[in-house]
Amino acid sequence: MPKEHPAQAPGTRGVGAAMSALVLAVLLAALDQTIVSTALPRIAADLDGFDDIAWVSAGYLLASTAVTPLWGKLGDMFGRKRLYLAATAVFLAASVACGLAQDLPQLIGARVLQGVGGGGMIVLTFALVGDIVAPERRGRYQSLFGSVYGVASIVGPLLGGVFTDQLSWRWAFLVNLPIGVVALVVAARALPAGVRGARARVDYAGALVLAAIATGLVLVTSFAGRWGWTSPAILGLTAATVALAALFVPLERRAAAPVLPVTMLTSRTVVLSSLIGFAANAAMFSVLVYLPTYLQIVDGVSATLSGVHMLPLVVGLVLSQSLAGRWAAHAGRLRLILVSGLVVNLAGLLLLSTVGAATGTVVMSAYFLITGIGIGMVPMVVLTAVQNSVPAADIGAASAVVTFARSIGAAFGVAVFGALLTADFATRTRDLPRTGGFDPSRPESLAQLPAAAQDLARAAFAHATGGAFLWIAPALAAGTVLALLLKQGRATAAGQAAGEPAGDRPAAKAGVRSRAA
Structure with a gap:
C-alpha cells in the first residue's frame, strides 16, 4: 500500500x-x-x-x-x-x-x-x-x-x-x-x-457528520453566553450534537477509508493526548483573550501598552516551547514535559487569581512569566506524542484529531471563562450607575462612569477575573492526571517506517524501538 x-x-x-x-x-x-x-x-x-x-x-x-x-x-x-x-x-x-x-x-x-x-x-x-x-x-x-x-x-x-x-x-x-x-x-x-x-x-458522509458535530460544538460554546445556556436554541443544539456523535462511530466503522479511523478513538495515546490538548487550550486561550482586557480595565493601560505588559508571558512561552522541543528530541521524556508544563501552568493560574488593582508591575510580570512557561510546554509536545504513536500513513488523521480537540477546547474555555466573568461582574456591579453605557467588552467605556464608580468597577472586574481563573484551574488539574497515564518514552523512524503505532505497542529492546509518550 x-x-x-x-x-x-x-x-x-x-x-x-x-x-x-x-x-x-x-x-x-x-x-x-x-x-x-x-x-x-x-x-x-x-x-x-x-x-x-x-x-x-x-x-x-x-x-x-x-x-x-x-x-x-x-x-x-x-x-x-x-x-x-x-x-x-x-x-x-x-x-x-x-x-x-x-x-x-x-x-x-x-x-x-x-x-x-x-x-x-x-x-x-x-x-x-x-x-x-x-x-x-x-x-x-x-x-x-x-x-x-x-x-x-x-x-x-x-x-x-x-x-x-x-x-x-x-x-x-x-x-x-x-x-x-x-x-x-x-x-x-x-x-x-x-x-x-x-x-x-x-x-464524505463521515466528513459531513463530523463537520456537523464540530458546528454544533462551536455554536454552543460561542453563543451560549449570548443566547443563554438553558435557552431552547442551546439545548437543541446540544441534543443534536450528542445524537450526531452517537451516529458517527458506527458510520465510520462501515466506511472503506474513514475520515477519522475508529482505531484513533481506541488508541490510548491519541485519546489521552487529545483530552490533554483540550484542557490545556481551554486554559491557555482564557488567559490570552482576557488578560489584555483585565490590564486595560483594572490597570488603566491602553490597548498597545497591554500588549507590552504581556511580553513576559510571551517570553516565557517562546522560551519553554524551545526548551521543551529540544528536551523531547534528546531525552524523549514527553510525559515528564507534559506533567511539568501542566503543573507550572496551574500554578500560574492560581497566582493570577490573586491579582488586583494593588498588584505591582514586577509581581504581575513574574506571574505572567510563570504562566507563559507553563503554557509553552504543552501544546506541541502533545502533538509530537501523537505523531510518534501512529503509522506514517495516519499522521494527517492523527494530527487532525488533536488539532480538532484543541480548537474545541479553546472555544469552550473562552466561552466558559467569559460566562463566569460576566456573571460575577454583573453581580458585583448591580448597584453601579449605568449612565454612559459602560461595557466590560469595551474597556474604553469605563471612562464614561463617574470617578467613584470607576474604582468600584475596577475592583469588581479584578475579583471576577480571579474567580474565573479558579474555575478554569480544575481543567488543568484533570489534564495533569491524564498526562500521568500516558506511556513514557519516544518513537523512532524505524518504528514508524514499519507502520506500527509506537505509543501503543509492547515495549521493545532498548536502543531499537521504544514506545512513544
Missing part, C-alpha cells in the same frame, strides 16, 4: 526552507483568529451590522474547526503538499474577498471560506512536519509553531488596532496576501512531493 514516507524528506537546507514557509503559514492562520478582534466595532459601524458582528469571528472558528479532520484525511490519501498548497490558495483568495466585502453577509461568507483554508493550513502544516522531520526531532520543530501561536495572540490585536486606526480595518485581511504569496512560492519549491496513500472513496 503506497504511503508517504519520511525518506522523501528534503536535506538540511531544504528542511530550513520548508519550515520557514510553514511557519509563515501558521502565523497567518493564527493571526486571523486574533487580528480581527480589535477591528470588530469599526467593521460593525462601516457595514451596519452590530447585531450579527459576532459571526465574523465565529464563522472563521466554525469553518476552520469543522474541516480540520477532512483536510487531515485527504492529505493522507492524496499527498499533503498538493492539499496544503490548495488550502493556502483558498485562504489567500478568501482574505482578498474579506478585504473587499461591501456588506456584512459578504464578509461573513468570506470569513467562512477563509476558515476552510486556514483550518487546512494548520493541520497540514503539523502533519507535514511528520513527513520532513524524523520522529525524534519533531518536538523541536513543532515548538516553533507553538511560539508563533503565542506571539500571534498578543501581536494580532495590536496589529488589528493599528490597521483600524491608521489605515482601514480591511488591511487586517489584505495584509495576508503579500506574506501568503511568499509562503506559497517557498512551499511549492521546498516541500517534498510526497506519495499518494491508499486509493479509496472519500468518506
